[in-house]
Every structure is written in C-alpha cells, then in structure tokens.
Amino acid sequence: MTAPPEVDDPPRQADDASVMSESLRRPERFAILYDRYFEEIYRYLAARLGSEAADDLAAETFLIAFRKRHTYDAGLGAVRPWLYGIATKLVAGHRRGVTRMLAAFRRARPADPVEAGPEDRVPSRVDAASVRGPLAGALAALSPGDRDVLLLVAVAGLSYEEVAESLGIPPGTVGSRLNRARKRVRAALGDVNPMIGDADG
Amino acid sequence: MDDLSAVREQLAGPGPTTETVALGRARLLREIADERPPKARIRAARWTSFGLGLAGAATAAVMIASTVAAPEPVAPPSARQILLAAATSVAKRPAGGSWWGNKLVRGARFHDPTGQYVIQTATAEETWIQAGEVTKPHWIVQRYLGAKPATPQDEAAWRAAGSPSSWAYKTVNPSDLAGNPFDVEAAPGEPESYESRDVEWRLLFTGKTLADMDQLPATPEGLRALMEPSSGDMEGLLHNLQSLIAYVPVPSEVRAAAYRLMASLPGVIAQGPATDQLGRTGQAVLYRQPSHTRSGRQVQTRLIVDSATGEPLAVETLTPDTGELMSFVAIEQSVWTDRKPDFPNPQPRN
Numbered sequence: 029m030t031a032p033p034e035v036d037d038p039p040r041q042a043d044d045a046s047v048m049s050e051s052l053r054r055p056e057r058f059a060i061l062y063d064r065y066f067e068e069i070y071r072y073l074a075a076r077l078g079s080e081a082a083d084d085l086a087a088e089t090f091l092i093a094f095r096k097r098h099t100y101d102a103g104l105g106a107v108r109p110w111l112y113g114i115a116t117k118l119v120a121g122h123r124r125g126v127t128r129m130l131a132a133f134r135r136a137r138p139a140d141p142v143e144a145g146p147e148d149r150v151p152s153r154v155d156a157a158s159v160r161g162p163l164a165g166a167l168a169a170l171s172p173g174d175r176d177v178l179l180l181v182a183v184a185g186l187s188y189e190e191v192a193e194s195l196g197i198p199p200g201t202v203g204s205r206l207n208r209a210r211k212r213v214r215a216a217l218g219d220v221n222p223m224i225g226d227a228d229g
Numbered sequence: 230m231d232d233l234s235a236v237r238e239q240l241a242g243p244g245p246t247t248e249t250v251a252l253g254r255a256r257l258l259r260e261i262a263d264e265r266p267p268k269a270r271i272r273a274a275r276w277t278s279f280g281l282g283l284a285g286a287a288t289a290a291v292m293i294a295s296t297v298a299a300p301e302p303v304a305p306p307s308a309r310q311i312l313l314a315a316a317t318s319v320a321k322r323p324a325g326g327s328w329w330g331n332k333l334v335r336g337a338r339f340h341d342p343t344g345q346y347v348i349q350t351a352t353a354e355e356t357w358i359q360a361g362e363v364t365k366p367h368w369i370v371q372r373y374l375g376a377k378p379a380t381p382q383d384e385a386a387w388r389a390a391g392s393p394s395s396w397a398y399k400t401v402n403p404s405d406l407a408g409n410p411f412d413v414e415a416a417p418g419e420p421e422s423y424e425s426r427d428v429e430w431r432l433l434f435t436g437k438t439l440a441d442m443d444q445l446p447a448t449p450e451g452l453r454a455l456m457e458p459s460s461g462d463m464e465g466l467l468h469n470l471q472s473l474i475a476y477v478p479v480p481s482e483v484r485a486a487a488y489r490l491m492a493s494l495p496g497v498i499a500q501g502p503a504t505d506q507l508g509r510t511g512q513a514v515l516y517r518q519p520s521h522t523r524s525g526r527q528v529q530t531r532l533i534v535d536s537a538t539g540e541p542l543a544v545e546t547l548t549p550d551t552g553e554l555m556s557f558v559a560i561e562q563s564v565w566t567d568r569k570p571d572f573p574n575p576q577p578r579n
Contacts, residue, residue, distance in 0.1 A: 055261045062257050067244050075240035086245065087253030091260050163239055173577065182236040213232045 044107035048100055058097065062090050065108060068184065069115050075183045076119050085122065089115045105193030112184055113194035116176050166216030170209055177202055178209035263458040263465070308499040308514040311534070312492035315512070316485040318539040326565035329439055329478050331356045336506055337556040338379050341396050346386035348396065349379040350413060351506075353561075357570045360439040366424050368572050373418035379554075422572035439478065447482035449490035463494060467516055471532055475541045475560055484539070503533050505543035507559045511535045517549065528555065 044061065051058040069089050074082035092114050093100075100110060167175060173195075180191045188206075192199040245253075306314070336351040351374040358367040376396075378384040387393070394415040437444060446452050456473065458465035470487050473479060479487075491497055496516050503513035511533040520526040529547040534540065545557040 056258075058261060059254065059257060062254055066250060066253060070245040070249070071242070074242050074245075079242060083245070083249050083252075086249070087256050090253065090257050094257060094260055163235060167236070178236065179240075182233040183240055210232050213236060217232060217235060 045102040048097055048102070048107055051094075051097055055094070058090075058094050061093070061107065061111075065111055066090065069111055072112065072179070072184045073115055073119065076179060077122060081122060085115070085118045088118060092118075106190070109186055109190040109194035111194075112180055112186060112190075113196065116180065116194065119176075120172060163213065163216055166212045170212060174205045174209040174212075177205040178213070181206060263462075306499055306501070306512065308497045309492040311499050311512040311514055311536070312488040312497070314536060315534045315539040316488035316492070318537060326567045327360050328566050328568070328570055329358050329360065330562075330564040330566065330570060331358075331476060331478070332561040332564065333476075334374070334507060334559045334561055335557070336559075338554060341387070341390070341393075343390070345390060346383040347379040348376050348383070348387075348413065350374075350376040355570075357572075358439060362438060368422055368424055368570070370420055370422045370570075370572060372420040373414075375417040376413050376415050420573045422575045424572075424575065442478060442483070443480050445479055445483045447480070447486050449486050449493065452483070452486050452490050463496060464518055467491065467494060467497070467530075468518060471530065471544055474532070475544050475558070478563055478565075481539075488534075488539070500531065503531065505533050505545070505559050506554075506557050507543075507561065509533075509535070509542050509559075511542045515547075518546075 044064070047057055047060050051061075066086060070082050070086040073085050073089070077085065089111060093111055096114070100107070167178070170178065176195060177191055180186045180194060181188075186194065188199050188202045191202045191206075195202075333354045333356075334351055335354055336349055338347050338349045340346070341348055353372045353374055355370040356367060357370070359365045378387040396413045446455060452470070452473075453466065456466055456469040458469070470491050474484055474487050474491075491514075494516075498515050500513040500515050502510055504510045513531050513533045515529050515531050517527050518530045520528045527549050529549055529552060531543075531545040531547055533542040533545070535542055541560050543557055543559040546555045547553060548555060
C-alpha cells in the first residue's frame with residue numbers, strides 16, 4: 029500500500045548496458061533499446077535531415093547498432109551516446125555519399141513529378157538561409173564537426189562527456205568546438221532574443 | 230532564452246508517426262530473426278548437404294558429358310551454364326599481402342532537373358582494408374569522375390538545352406540544414422580519402438577477417454548455410470552471394486562454390502553476352518531483387534562475369550520492365566599489396 033512498484037527501476041544507464049550484453053545471447057532483447065530510444069534518435073535525425081530521411085535513418089541506426097552490438101564496449105561510454113554516435117555517422121554518410129546515393133529511377137515516366145528528379149532520393153538539401161533566417165545560415169556555415177557537437181548538445185541534450193563518447197573525441201575538443209559553434213550562432217542571432225526580437229529580420 | 234535553446238526550438242519538429250515506429254521496429258525484428266544461425270540450423274544444413282553435394286557432382290558430370298555428346302539441342306547458354314562455366318574458370322588468385330584494395334566504379338543515372346534527358350554520374354572508389362582484425366580502420370578513397378548525358382539520344386537533348394556543365398536540384402525539404410541546394414557537376418573532382426573505423430560490413434557478414442577467408446566454406450551447401458538469411462529467403466541469399474562474389478576477396482574455390490550455388494537457385498536467368506560500363510564484355514545473368522530506394526518495388530540485378538577468368542565484372546541495377554540501366558558498380562581491380570597504399574587528400578574525421 030506504500031510505494032508503487034515502479035520506483036525501484038534500476039538506473040537506466042546500467043540497465044542499458046546489461047540489456048546490450050544480454051542481447052549477445054538473446055538478440056531479441058535488443059528491441060528494448062529500440063523502444064527506449066527510437067523516438068529521440070528520430071527527433072535528432074529529423075532536426076538535422078528532415079523527417080523523410082529520419083524515417084529511414086532512425087530505423088537504420090538501430091539495425092547498425094544491433095549488428096555492431098558485439099563491438100560495443102561499456103568501458104568507453106553508455107549506450108545512449110553510442111546510439112547518437114551511430115546516428116551522427118549516418119548524417120555524415122548521408123551527405124558524403126551523395127553521389128553514391130543518387131540511386132536512379134525509371135526514365136520511362138519523366139512526367140511523373142515524383143520520379144522527375146533525384147531530389148527525393150539524394151540527401152535533399154535546402155538553401156537553409158532563405159528558409160529559416162540567420163540561425164539556419166549560421167548552422168549551415170559551421171564545419172561538420174562543430175555542427176555535430178552543437179546539435180548533440182542542443183537537440184539531443186547530451187552532456188560534454190556523452191558527446192565526447194559518441195563522437196570518439198576528447199572532452200576538451202567538445203568544449204572548444206561547442207564554444208566556436210555557439211559564438212557563430214550568437215553572432216548570427218545578433219544577440220537578439222529570438223522569442224522577442226525578430227530573428228529573421 | 231539562450232542560443233542553445235534557440236537552436237533546439239527552431240529545429241524541433243514532430244516526432245515519428247506510429248507507422249514509422251512500427252515499420253522501424255519490424256525491420257529490427259526481421260534483422261534479429263535473420264541473425265541467428267544457431268547450432269540447430271547449422272546441423273540441419275549439414276544433414277542435407279550430402280544430398281545436395283551428390284546432386285552437384287552429378288550435374289558437373291552432365292556438364293562434362295554434354296560437351297562431348299551434346300544431348301541437348303544447341304541453345305544459348307543457360308544461367309546455370311554461364312555460372313558453372315564461371316565456376317570452373319575462376320583462376321587462382323594471388324591472395325597475400327597486408328593490404329587488400331578493391332577498386333570500383335560506381336555510377337547512377339537520373340533525370341536532369343527539367344526532366345528532358347538523363348545524365349550519368351560516376352565515382353571511382355577504392356577501399357583499402359588491412360588483413361588483420363576486422364575492426365582495424367580501413368580507408369576509402371573516392372574520386373568523382375564527373376557527369377555526362379547517358380546515351381547519344383540524351384546527349385542530343387543536352388545539346389539542345391545549351392550543353393550545361395552543372396545541374397542544380399532545388400530543395401524539397403525545408404528542415405534540412407546542409408545549407409545548399411544540391412548541385413551535380415559535369416567536371417570530375419579531386420580524390421578524397423576517408424579513414425573509417427567502422428567495421429567493414431562486407432567482411433563482417435562472412436564472420437571472417439581478410440586473413441581468414443580461406444576458412445569460408447568452399448562447397449555450395451556450406452555457403453548456403455552461412456549466407457541464407459533465413460530458410461527460403463532467396464532474395465537475401467542472392468544478395469549475399471552477389472556481395473561475396475563481387476566485393477569480398479575470397480579464395481577461388483569459395484567463389485566457384487558461390488557461382489555453383491547461384492546456378493542452382495530459382496529465378497536466375499541467362500542474358501548472354503553483355504558489356505559493362507567500363508566497356509568490358511562478359512556473360513550476364515539476371516535476377517530480381519527488392520529495390521533499395523523504393524520499398525515494395527523490385528529491380529532487376531544483372532551480374533556480368535568474365536567468361537575467361539570467372540572474375541566478376543559488374544553488378545548492375547536495371548528497371549524491372551524495360552531493363553534499362555539505373556545504377557551500376559563495376560569491379561575494376563582487386564589488388565593485394567604489402568606497401569601501405571596512398572591516401573591522397575585525407576579528410577578530417579568528424
């Protein structure tokens with residue numbers, strides 16, 4: 029009649045790691061991690077690449093994680109940042125592999141608008157500055173490494189330590205990349221509070 | 230509100246739909262189900278291997294006999310014959326050295342932004358893998374080879390359009406932050422090298438390092454037990470065999486076994502002589518595969534093999550109905566070396 033049973037949930041991180049190791053022998057256990065983290069990985073990917081790409085890449089993140097679970101080393105970090113690391117690599121690969129991913133489609137139906145250009149198959153890019161104002165322009169101008177750090181902190185809400193784990197870089201590098209990225213973003217916002225001032229001005 | 234919150238707010242969008250979550254989960258569960266080659270399955274595969282092995286030997290005998298007695302009417306070679314011929318002609322390859330390099334040319338065709346003609350792009354891609362651990366870093370050297378009209382007919386339309394040397398594709402996705410519309414350039418680019426610490430999936434799916442490739446089964450039955458994702462999954466099996474043949478430096482006996490196994494599968498048909506995008510001629514077989522870019526659709530895959538050496542020349546993707554080229558991977562060369570290869574213009578890891 030006192031405490032509800034949920035209160036003795038184990039600390040999530042330790043629990044994630046044990047699910048990982050159980051999944052080596054019982055692969056179906058891995059689905060627990062999907063249920064826990066799919067939505068936030070999806071949101072992170074959608075923020076970076078749009079929902080269309082996220083639909084596919086969020087699922088892909090978990091397929092890769094599943095196949096790679098033998099190589100996961102709990103000593104090098106928790107499961108959640110590890111998943112973000114995989115998702116971030118997919119973002120990079122999505123962009124880098126542009127040519128490779130120019131998968132073709134039928135030329136027999138040029139009139140069909142869906143089939144009329146590769147843009148629905150290539151990582152669709154946008155002139156962000158024209159769509160989203162100065163902030164988007166500043167984000168687009170960042171180096172990929174700086175952008176990864178900024179978005180892992182701002183969107184995914186990872187700590188410095190977790191960003192370092194997920195990207196496999198020293199925490200000090202995380203700090204310097206984040207500072208650089210934030211300076212650019214602040215400059216772009218012109219120190220205007222975007223909630224009050226018009227950031228698109 | 231600080232700058233981080235501003236970033237978070239501006240990028241926030243709706244979460245996944247229920248359908249997306251369910252589809253992704255189904256993909257994962259399929260992967261999980263497909264993964265297990267537990268002991269029971271391996272044993273089952275061994276049980277059947279005797280029968281299959283005898284059948285294989287009998288066919289080989291028929292093949293030899295037929296060259297003398299010609300019991301069947303003369304006809305173009307069947308897929309079976311093409312693949313069995315490739316199996317017997319697979320040359321012994323020097324497989325040694327601390328680095329293996331696989332040189333590919335990848336290409337794709339797509340419409341110009343106005344939809345009037347088709348352009349073809351190509352990229353040279355070398356993958357260099359060290360012989361030791363699967364998890365050692367490997368390198369990918371990519372060089373964009375340029376874009377041009379795909380066929381003479383397309384070239385005429387391209388000229389009529391003023392012979393543009395680049396093609397700008399506009400945005401469809403307003404939340405993408407990559408910063409630029411997507412451009413395709415006609416001019417080739419500089420080589421770029423990427424170090425990758427990701428596991429090399431091509432090798433991992435065999436469960437072996439480069440140094441251990443000779444431990445792969447050299448019989449069709451043994452390969453089937455290793456490569457069939459789940460019982461009766463012909464598409465998956467064909468896909469794995471094609472990857473093994475085209476992209477993995479296996480000993481000649483293993484590749485021969487892969488050709489023999491492919492020859493025994495339903496749905497593999499002969500096309501006869503074919504020329505790949507590098508201008509090399511070989512014998513082609515066709516089979517259907519699910520489309521990677523459009524779920525629910527199929528494409529035809531065409532595997533072209535050099536009839537003299539049994540080496541794979543190209544894996545091409547064709548439209549399912551008209552058989553038109555959509556994309557291709559031509560296998561230019563597979564090289565072993567002890568010297569560390571050149572990695573021009575290395576790119577920072579991010």
